[in-house]
Amino acid sequence: MRGLEALVVALCLLAGAAAADERATLTVVTWGGAYEAAQRAAIFAPFEAKTGVELEIVRWDGGVAPLRAHLAAEDPPRWDVVDMLRSDARAACREGLLAPFDAAILAPAPDGTPARDDFHDGAIADCFVSQLVFATVIAYDDRAFPGDKPQTVADFFDLERFPGKRALREAPVGLFDWALRAYGVPRSQIYELLSTERGFRLAFRRLDQIRDDLVWWRDGATPARLLAEGRVAMASGYNGRFFHARIARGAPISVIWDSALLAENVWAMPAGVEDRDLAERFIRFATAAEQLGAVANRISYGPTRASAMRRVGLHVEAGIPMRPHLPTAPRHLERALRKDYGWYAATEDLRRRRFEAWRSNGVAGR
Amino acid sequence: MLDRASAYRIGLVSVVGLGVGGVAALAAIAFVDAVLWLNEALLVSAYARAQYDAHPRLLNAATVLVPALGGLVVGLIVRRWVRERRGLGPPDAILIAQTRQPPPTLKSGLASTTAALVSLGTGSSVGQYGPLVYLGTIIGAAVGPLERHVADLRAIAVACGVASAIATAFNAPIAGLVFAHEVILRHYSLRAFAPVAVAAATGHVVANVVFERPALFRVAFEGVRFGHEFLLFALLGVLCAGLAAGFMALILLAGRAAPRTRVPPWLRPAAAGLVLGLVALELPEVLGIGKETLRFATIEGAFTMPELAVLVTAKLTLTALCVGFGFVGGVFSPALLIGILFGALFGMGVAEALPAAQSGVVPYAICGMMAVTSPVIGAPLTTILIVFELTRNYDLTIAAMVAVVFSNLVAYRLFGRSLFDVQLRGRSFDLSLGRDKAILGLRRVSDFRSGDFIALGADERVETLVRRLKTSGRAEALVTDRDGRYRGLVRLQDVLDEPGTTRLADLARADGVTFDERTTLWEAMTQLRDFIGEAAPLIGSDGRLLGVVPEGAVIGGYMEAVHDLRREENAGA
Secondary structure, X not given: OHHHHHHHHHHHHHHHHHHHOOOOEEEEXXXXXXXXXXXXXXXXXXXXXXXXXXXXXXXOOOOOHHHHHHHHOOOOOOOOEEEEEHHHHHHHHHOOOEOOOOHHHOOOOOOOOOHHHHEOOOOEOOXXXXXXEEEEEEEEEHHHXXXXXXXXXXXXXXXXXXXXXXXXEOOOOOHHHHHHHOOOOOHHHHHHHHOOHHHHHHHHXXXXXXXXXXXXXXXXXXXXXXXXXXXXXXXXXXXXXXXXXXXXXXXXXXXXXXXXXXXXXXXXXXXXXXXXXXXXXXXXXXXXXXXXXXXXXXXXXXXXXXXXXXXXXXXOOOOOEOHHHOOOOHHHHXXXXXXXXXXXXXXXXXXXXXXXXXXXXXXXXO | OOOHHHHHHHHHHHHHHHHXXXXXXXXXXXXXXXXXXXXXXXOOOHHHHHXXXXXXXXXXXXXXXXXXXXXXXXXXHHHHHOOOOOOOOHXXXXXXXXXXXXXXXXXXXXXXXXXXXXXXXXXXXXXXXXXXXXXXXXXXXXXXXXXXXXXXXXXXXXXXXXXXXXXXXXXXXXXXHHHHHHHHHOOOOHHHHHHHHHHHHXXXXXXXXXXXXXXXXXOOOOOOOOOOHHHHHHHHHHHHHHHHHHHHHHHHHHHHHHHHHOOOHHHHHHHHHHHHHHHHHHOHHHOOOOHHHHXXXXXXXXXOHHHHHHHHHHHHHHHHHHHHOOOXXXXXXXXXXXXXXXXXXXXXXXHHHOOOOOOOHHHHHHXXXXXXXXXXXXXXXXXXXHHHHHHOOHHHHHHHHHHHHHHHHHHHHHOOXXXXXXXXXXXXXXXXXXXXXXXXXXXXXXXXXXXXXXXXXXXXXXXXXXXXXXHHOXXXXXXXXXXXXXXXXXXXXXXXXXXXXXXXXXXXXXXXXOEEOOOEHHHHHHHHHHOOOOEEEEEOOOOEEEEEEEHHHHHHHHHHHHHHHHHHHOOOO
């Protein structure tokens, strides 16, 4: 506990110092919706209370291009800390869009275990630290299928057995992977096959089957809403959002864990960040065991450090156990599809080009 | 009761199985990973190529130059360090296990393995299991000198190395065990079986427990739905036999054609690599082992029928070119690829003919894959087990069994038992009538030469002959001319009615059985059928008489060789 006490004392001192001059501010870029709400309760509010720093929250939908545009703008609004997808962060890091990350700023576990041993293998990288594991899953409106329920990713593409609209994210992410899985391609070979012309062609052929019933979404909060309002029968989306819709709003949404795409969210700082010290202080706070555990007790995303995982218990409002709903639950991991970050980062252009060609002319395109 | 000698022997062979198995497994994993790494780094694999999609010029340059330069490196390595001037592979492993001939040197072996690594790493159209078999052989042969403690240990140790390498690389321990017996040892004695099983299990432990390798080629398949499909599998087997025989004949043809191209041997792989690279600009599937293509072939609709036909032809021709022109590598992986594509083609044809009465493309693809491969390596049992262990699917194994058996039967008639056996026959080690003939075919009767005979000049008279025979108590003498050239043989009964002054030249008969320096024990045994007399003359290539080979010595040598084989085949623990 000594580490935590020291942290609190340090933060109090800092708060005092900050309060002395004019109130410092920090801009945090994140995703909105139930996720942001959980972050606000578990991280932002406690941080403001302890440091007196005023947090300004900017909402975005991720990606590398917005970050690139932001940095290239003449007089950009301030961005200090960014919550982004690991695959995007990796590509952004390669492009030099992110500030280098110093692992020494991370807080040790409450029992004194150094951060490096406490975080998952590979969670700490050159430009970022990974904070949670989330899954992009397929969920369905239970009312749409009163008889047989869809079970596998192949059912998502099967309009005969499971008719109804489908919602997918309007981005070249995840949909090819699922389309190939629907052919029975083993998890371990998805990205090898997607690296070929033929693999893409097959994926688009499967997507063509549901083309006329597709609804596109951009904002992570949309798919749960579309399902709850009965406007689509199945939708892809983030597991935490679906969980929240069911727990908090009682929406009749069920998740298909087959081929759940595991990915991670990271904290990073844009290159040339204005107040680096303050940004690092925020990241240290946000990735401490207490905060990560508190996020996971509000929304079903798995923390990336062991000490935080030990703090996962019941949902703060609904009182149900959170562990079985995390993407990192063993029975979900068995069926999950591990996203290949390296491949994703290196094929951004390729995926986008093919995706747009398919959307505009219905060809697999080059 | 277990006496001390048996306990020592059992202990020693078990340790050999464990040690050779462990080292071979690690070596196999290192080899396979090194190939994968090179494929990524050199933009051979589709996975790496997709990541450079934005640089088409770089990709095209790599496609053409990597195999060509790889070929150049291979050619130079083979010329500089491999004494045999060719890649070493399963035929050499068989020879080391079957005979007491000295194996190729360690330097040759390592250089050949390096050349194979470069061949596979730079995407040439050859297989990786041939080099892996030889890698296992090197490790097994290294403990060969322990043979003075346990009979036949060298063969057993080589089989252990091969079994472990195959068990690890395929993640198929049973297939590794059976392959070592079916292809390398050619017998199933308990003394060999036990350590080879230990080695295969060690490979399995290393692959699964230590490195957690997944099954290589899982295929989801729910079973053959129609009984008549088994007839189609058999028919597919027969067609695949033709394809396999054509494939093997083309490989041998390319090997014979290569010297006629006037390209110096060290430059030939580079030439083949250049051709391969140019074809790959249009058909990237021909590069390397083709893991992605194997998978696509099991997916309904991934290929059109013309695409499949083109790919089968291209892969077949280019593999023959690469192997024939000196790239170092095996034929197993290309055979798998050619077979699965052909099987898929057959399956699509069936689907058109009988749209409602077939179980999809998968069983045909898998049957084709194994039915082409099996006659090439001459190991039907191994192939059936490989299907089982690779796909872990029982229904597919049964289907493949039918195709494999028919394919082997027909291909045996068309070509021979396997590419390896036919290559060995070219090196005068003929296994087609079993190990007896092959081993007897290696031993020369000149080893049994005896100087204990009576030789007389052609000008000498019958009276001299009779006197000499009388004093020595013999019944025949050999006649030579002034230069020592053999003129014939004179028996006592031939001269009974002759006057004592008749010249021996007029009586000598040269129509009897004679041996020369190259006569093998096997040939001698077949000629002895017509033999009457004491000993057969041994005649040099210049026609001079070198000595005689007594009938008893030939029979003794034969008995000894056969006895050795039977003892090896029936050795207990």
